[in-house]
Amino acid sequence: MLLAIDTSLGTSVAVVDFDGGVLAEVGTADTMRHAEVVGTAIAEALETAGVAPGDLSGVAAGMGPGPFTGLRVGIAAAHAFALGIGRPVVPVVSHDAVASAWYRDGGSGALRVLTDARRREFAWSVYEGVDDAGLPIRVEGPGLVLRTELPDFAGTSFEAAEVPAGALGLVAERAYAAGRDFPADEPLYLRSPDVTMSAGPKRVSS
Amino acid sequence: MNRDAPLVLNRDAPLVLGIETSCDETGIGIVRGDRLLSNTIASSMEQHARYGGVVPEVAARAHLEALGPSIRAALAESGVALADLDAVAVTSGPGLAGALMVGVGAAKALALSLGKPLYAVNHLVGHVGADVLTEQPLETPTIALLVSGGHTSLLLVRDLVDDVELLGETIDDAAGEAFDKVARLLGLPYPGGPEIDRAAIGGDPTAIRFPRGLTLPKDLERHRYDFSFSGLKTAVARWVEQREDAGEPVPVADVAASFREAVVDVLVTKALAACRDLGVPRLLLGGGVIANRRLREVAVERAAATGVDLRIPPLSLCTDNGAMIAALGAQLIMAGRQPSGLAFGADSTLPVTEIQVP
Numbered sequence: 001m002l003l004a005i006d007t008s009l010g011t012s013v014a015v016v017d018f019d020g021g022v023l024a025e026v027g028t029a030d031t032m033r034h035a036e037v038v039g040t041a042i043a044e045a046l047e048t049a050g051v052a053p054g055d056l057s058g059v060a061a062g063m064g065p066g067p068f069t070g071l072r073v074g075i076a077a078a079h080a081f082a083l084g085i086g087r088p089v090v091p092v093v094s095h096d097a098v099a100s101a102w103y104r105d106g107g108s109g110a111l112r113v114l115t116d117a118r119r120r121e122f123a124w125s126v127y128e129g130v131d132d133a134g135l136p137i138r139v140e141g142p143g144l145v146l147r148t149e150l151p152d153f154a155g156t157s158f159e160a161a162e163v164p165a166g167a168l169g170l171v172a173e174r175a176y177a178a179g180r181d182f183p184a185d186e187p188l189y190l191r192s193p194d195v196t197m198s199a200g201p202k203r204v205s206s
Numbered sequence: 207m208n209r210d211a212p213l214v215l216n217r218d219a220p221l222v223l224g225i226e227t228s229c230d231e232t233g234i235g236i237v238r239g240d241r242l243l244s245n246t247i248a249s250s251m252e253q254h255a256r257y258g259g260v261v262p263e264v265a266a267r268a269h270l271e272a273l274g275p276s277i278r279a280a281l282a283e284s285g286v287a288l289a290d291l292d293a294v295a296v297t298s299g300p301g302l303a304g305a306l307m308v309g310v311g312a313a314k315a316l317a318l319s320l321g322k323p324l325y326a327v328n329h330l331v332g333h334v335g336a337d338v339l340t341e342q343p344l345e346t347p348t349i350a351l352l353v354s355g356g357h358t359s360l361l362l363v364r365d366l367v368d369d370v371e372l373l374g375e376t377i378d379d380a381a382g383e384a385f386d387k388v389a390r391l392l393g394l395p396y397p398g399g400p401e402i403d404r405a406a407i408g409g410d411p412t413a414i415r416f417p418r419g420l421t422l423p424k425d426l427e428r429h430r431y432d433f434s435f436s437g438l439k440t441a442v443a444r445w446v447e448q449r450e451d452a453g454e455p456v457p458v459a460d461v462a463a464s465f466r467e468a469v470v471d472v473l474v475t476k477a478l479a480a481c482r483d484l485g486v487p488r489l490l491l492g493g494g495v496i497a498n499r500r501l502r503e504v505a506v507e508r509a510a511a512t513g514v515d516l517r518i519p520p521l522s523l524c525t526d527n528g529a530m531i532a533a534l535g536a537q538l539i540m541a542g543r544q545p546s547g548l549a550f551g552a553d554s555t556l557p558v559t560e561i562q563v564p
């Protein structure tokens with residue numbers, strides 16, 4: 001049983017179980033209040049599922065891609081919660097959760113997941129279906145592209161407004177059960193910090 | 207988890223873990239009551255050096271990486287297990303929003319995972335709270351002068367957990383920022399404080415009379431306890447440029463010593479004026495700029511001359527740290543305060559009057 005947290009778009013928190021599926025999923029699509037809502041969302045998810053922290057075997061963390069400031073809140077929370085219960089963090093690419101839910105809901109064929117990356121860009125990933133473990137097969141991405149330069153795609157393009165933590169947690173459960181490698185425990189920022197080197201002091205006298 | 211269960215809290219000497227991420231230091235502290243058990247600090251300062259100042263995004267990324275290892279290190283150092291904690295405390299503000307959010311997210315999750323109460327506290331009041339961890343108990347009321355790269359504030363602390371008032375603060379740059387900027391225009395690396403100190407060795411602090419911001423009678427009316435360092439920085443730049451334009455060498459030691467004297471003079475003069483005006487014969491220093499040797503010297507000299515009892519906590523408790531946050535959390539618990547809720551956020555401009563965020 002896992003707690004799953006994703007803040008790559010809004011805030012989504014779930015409790016999932018490999019056999020029992022999604023036991024609870026709470027959250028908000030608000031992309032500005034991750035730090036405010038993450039605690040309440042965790043508490044509500046646990047309460048709804050009737051699960052105590054000690055019952056969990058790990059914490060699935062949505063590693064993005066997503067806007068940095070919010071994305072970090074969920075990853076920090078996942079790490080701290082895992083530390084508190086002495087269990088591991090299971091990193092998951094957030095787009096994999098979107099793809100997993102899309103195929104589960106009847107989608108088929110090639111899928112391109114798009115999410116808002118701010119600065120007039122999309123974050124994207126391409127999938128070609130699900131494998132025998134029920135995991136979405138990501139064949140390209142995640143990457144960034146200007147919205148105006150989005151290439152044509154021979155398949156379904158799906159712009160997600162939310163990353164469901166329930167699907168995220170189930171991806172982690174299935175990947176673990178199938179003995180798959182997890183992605184690196186590093187946020188998928190896809191951008192360097194936006195800084196310029198100091199150009200030296202400017203003249204103040206005329 | 208049953209969140210309606212009555213909260214039974216050790217209020218005598220609570221064991222508290224504090225998380226501080228308001229600027230470029232990831233600070234984890236563990237205290238038992240007013241006793242310090244661990245003060246673990248991971249700084250991202252080196253990563254900012256090539257940019258000449260703290261880059262918020264770089265700081266926030268570093269917090270996320272440092273948080274887990276720092277918590278583990280603090281627990282190992284203090285020999286404390288997470289399950290033994292009575293509470294978790296965290297800085298809610300003021301500070302850099304993106305940096306604060308990392309700590310807030312982590313603290314909420316940690317508290318929930320352990321089923322422990324959470325106290326969201328004020329960073330500036332935390333600087334004052336650090337003093338309870340020293341040998342002698344903090345005496346109130348006291349004036350507190352808090353100086354760092356992020357803040358320059360003068361506080362009247364009537365009661366650490368109950369009554370803190372902002373007397374004044376910088377209206378432009380923080381004092382630490384002024385050190386960084388002047389160091390840069392003298393061709394010295396970041397961070398500027400220690401560099402200016404080094405460059406000032408052998409310099410004459412009275413060689414150049416740089417302006418003392420907001421000390422003229424007309425400014426004092428409106429800004430008696432406020433600070434301004436941007437005019438001073440410009441004055442130094444202009445002075446240096448005039449020398450260079452005239453083809454004369456710049457006496458770096460004199461410029462550094464005179465600049466530093468101007469900053470120190472204003473800080474100490476205004477702090478002691480507050481002590482005198484308000485009849486509070488105590489002054490507490492805090493913040494990273496307290497590392498400046500000349501500031502400590504002048505403060506010691508002039509406080510003694512005016513009969514003010516001066517307190518300077520050890521430097522490791524003056525720079526941003528988690529121990530001060532844990533200490534303030536413990537004081538709140540010992541004063542019988544209820545924990546914060548789960549809905550608070552990161553407040554980059556949290557006023558000092560909000561000692562604990564509900």
Ligand SMILES: [Zn+2]
Nearest residue numbers: 333354493526
């Ligand atoms: Zn500070």
